[in-house]
Amino acid sequence: MTAISTWMKEERRDLEMNEYHEQYWGSFIKRISPKDEIKGKTVLDFGCGCGGFLRMLHDQRQFKDGVGIDIAEKSLETARSLVANRPIEYLLAKDADKFKGKVDYAFSYEVIYLMQDLAEHADFIGSFLKPGGVYYAATGCHTGNPQWFDWKKIIVNESVLPLKDYAPDDFVDAFQAKGWKVGVCRLDHRDFVSVVHKDYFPKVEDAIRYYADDIQVFRFEKQK
Ligand SMILES: C[S@@+](CC[C@H](N)C(=O)[O-])C[C@H]1O[C@@H](n2cnc3c(N)ncnc32)[C@H](O)[C@@H]1O
Structure with a gap:
């Protein structure tokens, strides 16, 4: 996959997104x-952006070592500048x-x-x-989110990668077809x-619904 600078077209919004997501991690x-x-x-952490999720996870759960992978070189640079003394590397996939x-x-x-x-x-x-390792993936960007098709137009406009229309079942089916055990919750x-x-959230209720109900957390367990 060819590297990009930042996923958001406006570079400053990349770190803003990472800071905004912090309240939900x-x-x-x-x-x-x-x-x-x-x-x-x-x-x-796959698609770590500016790396905040791993910093939070380390501060809460003290993992031994961690790697954040992304295709956005500027985001990885920002992540490295914020790591302090945590045992985390932020890398392009080819270097990991x-x-x-x-x-x-x-x-x-x-x-x-x-x-x-x-x-x-x-x-x-x-x-x-x-x-037997486990992959947790969270997303509300799927066709079960009643606002998805409006959001898709916004996201395509402000970011640099193409989008598909996945239903939650598509995530489940793809991993099950490879023999992974799959669980899901909100x-x-x-x-x-x-x-x-x-x-993204014209009404306050939209934001409450999105973070409580639309974002789903998939637990994919690789075969032993
Ligand atoms: C919506 S942002 C989420 C960033 C971060 N996980 C967070 O919670 O703020 C999506 C991230 O996935 C990265 N990404 C997209 N496609 C990728 C790929 N094929 N490999 C690695 N990272 C990817 C983007 O560069 C971007 O940093």
């Missing part, structure tokens, strides 16, 4: 099953081979819907995970939501 972390112990393990077969838990937040080929994506994540964010994006 806590709910994503809460959805991690109690049987999945993160402490002391190796983790991967040393993590292949070493990862216990992979994550992605609002990235899986950008994949052009879900079977290829399952293989890519699978190449990093150990046998993000179920029951805290305050930010009300800054009137274009």
